[in-house]
Amino acid sequence: MKHRLDALRVRLEAAEVDGFLVPRGDEHLGEYVPPSGERLAWISGFTGSAGMALVLRDRAVLFTDGRYTTQAASQTDPASWEHRHLTEEPPAEWLKTHAPGARIGYDPWLHSEGGLKPFTEAGVTLVPLAANPLDAVWTDRPELPSAPLRAHGVEFAGEGAEAKRTRLARDLGADAALLADSHSVAWLLNLRGGDLAHTPMALAFALLDADGNAELFLHAPQRVDAALRTHLGNGVSMADRAALPEALRRFAGKRIRVDADATPARLLQLLREAGAELVLGDDPCRLPRACKNEVEQEGARAAQRKDAVALSRFLAWMAREAPKGGSTEVAAAAQLLAFRKEVPGFAGESFPAISGAGENGAIVHYRATPETDRPIRADECYLIDSGGQYPEGTTDVTRTLWTGPGPAPEELRARYTAVLRGHIALATLRFPEGVAGPHIDAIARRPLWDLGLDFDHGTGHGIGAFLSVHEGPVSISRAAKPIPVRPGMILSDEPGFYLPGAYGIRIENLLLAREAPRRPGQRKSFLEFETLTLAPYARALVVPAMLTEAERDWVDAYHARVLREVGPALAEADRAWLEGECAKLG
Structure with missing residues (x-):
């Protein structure tokens, strides 16, 4: 990648600027971009969905958030790139400290005025460039997409x-x-x-x-x-x-x-x-x-039921195959995709599956490739975060498994159960109308906080209706804008815990916000969540004694619903496995 940096720096000198900002987004400022918009990946090697690069005459810095710290380090050349935390040390503040007085070029098609504001407030001299210097040296840049509509x-x-x-x-x-x-x-x-x-x-x-x-x-x-x-x-x-x-x-x-x-x-x-x-x-x-109408809400339920059949088939398959230690991360993701392809109306994955075994599960947005693919071994943690696109709706679900055949370590089980408790706390929350995502983020974190633990990503994001798997304006995150949750919004509920070099835990369901029934003496409108996702939790990782009676009852009722709605669509062997996973907790 160094030759690309060198070529870009020649263009920066010609443009009479000291540096250039390379964002992740394209001209539509979205999270996902076509191959022709993968400027950040082309210049740095980093393929994550959030980040920004700053290329100066004598150094290059990649800014990413906590989801991508490990990935960024593994994908970039340490001799060419420095790494900084996007929120703890934002690019504007870094420039103010490390390059005062520098003239920084940017492509005004790739930044919003709101996104540029922190730089101007920090006193950075920004220079809009009529032509993108990176595009000028990206000689084999793909054409703009022109797929059928x-x-x-x-x-x-x-x-x-x-x-x-x-x-x-x-x-x-x-x-x-x-x-x-x-x-x-x-x-x-x-x-x-x-x-x-x-x-x-x-x-x-x-x-x-x-x-x-x-x-x-x-x-x-x-x-x-x-x-x-x-x-x-x-x-x-x-x-x-x-x-x-x-x-x-x-x-x-x-x-x-x-x-x-x-x-x-x-x-x-x-x-x-x-x-x-x-x-x-x-x-x-x-x-x-963001506020789905009744048809879109029913479509979301239908999409979840369809997707749940494929996911349950996969989880049953993993229960049989994982203890043998014969699969790999890439092969497991391919098997899940194969099951989804058999679902009527399946239109594709909603994002590339995150299939992480052992230490790779601790990389929040890990993507298994032929170069990183590793075996899924017996007696370890395995995380699968995936989703499907259907005309009825978009799905996104994460489950963390213990591959067996031996028992899981007690510490791992305790941490999984703490994550599950936070997941349940958010799913069962009743809250006044007007409450926003940042206000409820801590609800899902408290069981982990009680153990002195936390996770470095938001608890939930919006999801589209046969559109993007990540949708605003509401996000359940400390860093999110305080935009109230409204009826009809579909949000993810995905607390987690990650031990670098060892394992990752994340549990994710999708929730539909709806008006809550009024209670005696209630003086304002309240909202609640309807759980849409249908998939069993990892029985081998749950410590029932750590759950309150209400939490155990909720899990048992949820599992009974999963078995009732998904079980009839499964073959006998898979249904028998699901019955075992959905049995009442001891």
Whole structure:
């Protein structure tokens, strides 16, 4: 990778800047990017889904969060790259301390104004570059994706695209809204695609006018066939994404709503140059798409039931095969994918499965490759975090197993049970309307905190409806914005514990927020969670004596439900295994 850094530094010298910021996102500022947007991976070798690189004339620094500390160290050249914690030592603060007065270049298509604000507040001199110097030296950069597009039927979406456009247009508070988040475009127009490997959407921008009409901008618009054109309707026009800058000129003297945190800084610059009045506000689609309607909620339940059959088949298979020590991380993930492929309607994984045995399970976002693949041995911990995409919904589930045949160590069992207790505490929480994700993060951590333990990632994230496996605006995390949880939101519940070099524990279900029944004397509205995921916990790792009576009753009731809803779809041997796992705790 050093020759790539050297080539980039030559371009930085020509641009008269002392450094360059390389973010993980692309022009849509999303977590997941196509091969053509993998700039951070190309320059550094780091393939995680969050991070930022700073390339200076004489040093290069990679900033990642706690999920990727081990991965970043293993994927980058230690002779070329330094590593810093993204939140404990942010890039802006690092620059302020280590490179005061430096001129730092950036590509204004790859950063939001909100994302650049910490740098300006820290006194960093930022220089927008007309051309990305990294792209200039990335000579074999892949082409922009142009996968087929398809309609997402109202039987899955629960509301037609025209109705959505009309409903949102009423409350824009401006002449139009600019949508840079492709998830919002997909949701608004009931449009799906294949531009990303695991998220079924097309990369696109859109303009939504106050009259409910919309204009769609995407690469290779000719891939929209006649049937899809009919689906979009007369209220939606279309153009190549390259035409977007020119289209923004028509907003001279008009008010346009823009989410400054979700829109490339370059587009805001173009609007100001055109004489538009910017109305800064949230993406108008973000909250509505997070609050699933009744059809989407029922679709999520259906997707979970379908996915649970494949997952239970896999867990039963692991129970038979793991004690023999004959499988590997890659082979196990492939076996789970094979089971999912037999599920009707399966459209692909929602992310590459995290299949980590022993010490690899302690790498929060570990990805097994042919180079890192290792055997899954008897009598060790194994973590599998995976999900599927179905037209009805998106799944994400994590289970931690003991491979056997011998008993698990008592310390491991105690820590697994503490994680399970935190998982149950969040799943069973009743809380007042208006409570936000950061307010409930500690609920899932207390059993670990009582043991002097913690985990370095958020407790939960939102999830889309046949869209991204990670969806805002709500996150259950200390670092999240205090946005209230609302009915219809689907959030993950995934506390964990990780002992580097030894094992990782994580337990994840998806939860649906809903209104809680009123209780006598209740004076305000409360919410609760409905557990959607259906998969047994690792019986070999549970210490029943550490659970309260209420916690044991909850696990027993949950397991009875899993057996009732999943068992009938399994073959006899797998069903017998599930019956054993779902038996009442002793």
